[in-house]
Amino acid sequence: MKALHLPSGRMVACSLTLAVGLMAMINGAKAQLTKDNGAPVGDNQNSQTAGPNGPVLLQDVHLVQKLQRFDRERIPERVVHARGTGAHGSFTATEDLGELTQARLFSKGKVTPVFVRFSTVIGGAGSAETARDPRGFATKFYTEEGNWDLVGNNLPIFFIRDAIKFPDMIHSLKPDPVTNTGNPQRAFDFFSHIPEATHMLTRVYSNWGVPANYREMNGSSVHAYKFVNAKGATTYVKFAWKSRQGERNLRPAEIGAVQAKSTSHATADLYEAIGKGRFPAWDLTIQTLKPEDLDKFDFDPLDATKVWTGVPERTIGTMVLNRVPDNFFESTEQVALAPGNVVPGIEPSEDRMLQGRLFSYNDTQIHRVGTNYQALPINRPLVPVRNHQQDGAASISGRTGSVNYEPSRLAPLPASPHARASALPLRGATQQQGIAKTLNFRQAGEFYRSLGKQDQDDLIANLSGDLKRVGNKEILHTMLSHFWKADAGYGLRLVKAVGADPDTIAGLAAALKE
Numbered sequence: 001m002k003a004l005h006l007p008s009g010r011m012v013a014c015s016l017t018l019a020v021g022l023m024a025m026i027n028g029a030k031a032q033l034t035k036d037n038g039a040p041v042g043d044n045q046n047s048q049t050a051g052p053n054g055p056v057l058l059q060d061v062h063l064v065q066k067l068q069r070f071d072r073e074r075i076p077e078r079v080v081h082a083r084g085t086g087a088h089g090s091f092t093a094t095e096d097l098g099e100l101t102q103a104r105l106f107s108k109g110k111v112t113p114v115f116v117r118f119s120t121v122i123g124g125a126g127s128a129e130t131a132r133d134p135r136g137f138a139t140k141f142y143t144e145e146g147n148w149d150l151v152g153n154n155l156p157i158f159f160i161r162d163a164i165k166f167p168d169m170i171h172s173l174k175p176d177p178v179t180n181t182g183n184p185q186r187a188f189d190f191f192s193h194i195p196e197a198t199h200m201l202t203r204v205y206s207n208w209g210v211p212a213n214y215r216e217m218n219g220s221s222v223h224a225y226k227f228v229n230a231k232g233a234t235t236y237v238k239f240a241w242k243s244r245q246g247e248r249n250l251r252p253a254e255i256g257a258v259q260a261k262s263t264s265h266a267t268a269d270l271y272e273a274i275g276k277g278r279f280p281a282w283d284l285t286i287q288t289l290k291p292e293d294l295d296k297f298d299f300d301p302l303d304a305t306k307v308w309t310g311v312p313e314r315t316i317g318t319m320v321l322n323r324v325p326d327n328f329f330e331s332t333e334q335v336a337l338a339p340g341n342v343v344p345g346i347e348p349s350e351d352r353m354l355q356g357r358l359f360s361y362n363d364t365q366i367h368r369v370g371t372n373y374q375a376l377p378i379n380r381p382l383v384p385v386r387n388h389q390q391d392g393a394a395s396i397s398g399r400t401g402s403v404n405y406e407p408s409r410l411a412p413l414p415a416s417p418h419a420r421a422s423a424l425p426l427r428g429a430t431q432q433q434g435i436a437k438t439l440n441f442r443q444a445g446e447f448y449r450s451l452g453k454q455d456q457d458d459l460i461a462n463l464s465g466d467l468k469r470v471g472n473k474e475i476l477h478t479m480l481s482h483f484w485k486a487d488a489g490y491g492l493r494l495v496k497a498v499g500a501d502p503d504t505i506a507g508l509a510a511a512l513k514e
Contacts (some may be wrong), residue, residue: 076368081136083127084119085267086332089321100235101227103345105143113142117335118214122173128263130255132209137219138337142382149341156220158304159197163356184466192478196305198486199444205463207249207455213269215280216248223354224302226347228422236289241282252458271324279322285313299439304353335378336365344419370394439514445487464497481508
C-alpha cells in the first residue's frame with residue numbers, strides 16, 4: 001500500500017482531529033450536541049431572551065444558525081427533471097471501438113463505475129411518477145480520463161430542433177402562471193406553431209409516455225455525438241440503452257390505479273429490485289454514420305426530432321445497477337450532469353438542440369448547486385483535477401502553490417495534444433434560419449402505423465382527451481391538421497374523437513408541407 005502524502009496544512013488538520021478524537025476516547029466522553037463550529041450547545045430547548053418576557057436576542061448564535069441552516073436545506077429545485085431517483089453501478093465494455101474512438105472506456109472488458117439518475121421532466125420534486133412525460137435517463141461514467149455524462153431520455157427524439165425555443169416550450173408545459181394548474185390549451189397553442197413536434201407528441205401520448213417503471217424502460221442519447229479516433233477521423237454516433245428486463249408501459253386505465261397506491265412507485269420498484277439482488281441491466285448500443293453520409297437522407301440526421309431509420313445498431317457494452325445511494329440528497333439531488341462533460345474521443349455534434357444544452361446544463365448546475373459543484377463527491381472524477389480554476393463558494397480544492405496561471409516555467413501544466421478538438425470543415429455565412437430538410441410529419445406517421453391496434457386505440461384516447469380541453473378552434477384545428485398530415489387515418493380518428501369537421505381538417509392538412 002502506498003503512503004498517503006498530504007499537504008502540510010492538511011496534515012496539521014488531520015493531526016488535530018485525531019488528537020481531539022483520541023482525547024475524547026481516553027476521557028470516555030459521550031457524544032454531545034454542537035454548533036457547526038464544533039462548540040458545544042448549552043441549551044437546545046430555549047432561545048435567549050431579554051428577561052422572562054422580553055424579545056429574543058440576535059446574539060443567540062445557536063438559534064440563528066439553526067434557522068439559517070433550515071432555511072437553506074433545499075437547494076434550488078431543478079427547473080426540469082426535478083422528480084428523480086438514482087443508483088450506482090458499473091458499465092462493462094464488450095467491444096473494442098478503437099477504430100472509431102480513442103475513448104478508453106470502450107476497450108473490451110474494461111469496467112467503468114457509473115451513477116444513473118432517472119427522472120420525469122415537467123413536474124416538481126414531489127410530483128407523481130405516473131405523469132405522462134418523457135423520462136430522463138442520465139448516466140455519469142467515472143472514466144480514467146474524467147467524467148463522461150450521457151444525458152438522454154427514454155424516448156429517442158425531442159419536441160423541438162433548436163434550443164432557442166426550449167424556455168418557451170417548458171413555459172407552455174409548466175402550470176399556468178395565473179392559476180398554477182396545467183392547461184393543455186397553452187401547450188397546444190405553442191405546439192401549433194411547431195410542426196416538428198408532431199412526432200414527439202405522438203410518442204408521448206402513446207403508452208410509451210408513461211413507462212411502467214424505470215427498470216423496464218429503454219434510454220436514448222436523443223442527440224448525435226461524434227466519435228473521434230486516434231487519427232482525428234470523426235464518425236457521428238447515437239447511443240441507446242436497451243433494457244434487459246424488456247419494455248413495459250402503463251395503459252390509460254392502469255395509471256390511476258398505480259398512482260392511487262403510490263406516487264413514488266418507480267423509485268420503490270427500482271430500490272426494491274436492487275435490495276433483493278435483482279440488479280437491473282441495460283445493453284448500450286450505437287448507430288454510426290460517416291460525415292459524408294449525412295446528406296444522403298431526405299431529412300437532417302442531426303435534427304433531434306428524427307430517428308435514424310434503417311441505420312444498424314451495434315451492442316458495445318452492458319450496464320448493471322447494483323447499489324442504492326446511502327444519502328438521497330448528497331447523491332441523487334446533488335448529482336449534476338451536463339452533456340458538455342465529455343472525454344477525449346467523444347465530442348458534441350452540430351445538433352442545434354445539443355449545442356444549446358452544452359451551455360445551459362452546466363450553467364444550470366452552477367446556479368443550482370454552486371460554482372464548485374464538480375468537486376462534490378457524487379460529481380468528482382476518479383482522476384485528479386489539475387487546472388487553475390479557483391475559489392468561489394464552497395471551494396474545497398485544497399490547491400497550493402504560487403502559480404495559478406498557465407503557461408508557466410515555474411510549475412508547468414501542459415495540455416494533452418490527443419485531447420484537441422477535431423477539425424470541422426465549414427462553409428457559408430453566419431445565419432439565423434431553419435434547417436433545410438424539415439420532414440416534420442412523416443416519422444410521426446411511421447410510428448403511429450408501427451403500433452398495434454390496442455396501442456393505437458390508447459394513443460387516440462390519451463391525445464383526444466387533452467385536445468378536447470382546447471377551446472380555441474384555430475389551435476385545435478391546426479393541431480389536428482398536423483396529426484392528419486402524419487397519417488390520414490390517425491388524424492381522422494382524432495377528428496372524430498373531438499367532434500371536429502373532417503373536411504376542414506383535411507383541407508388544412510393538404511396545405512401543409514413536410
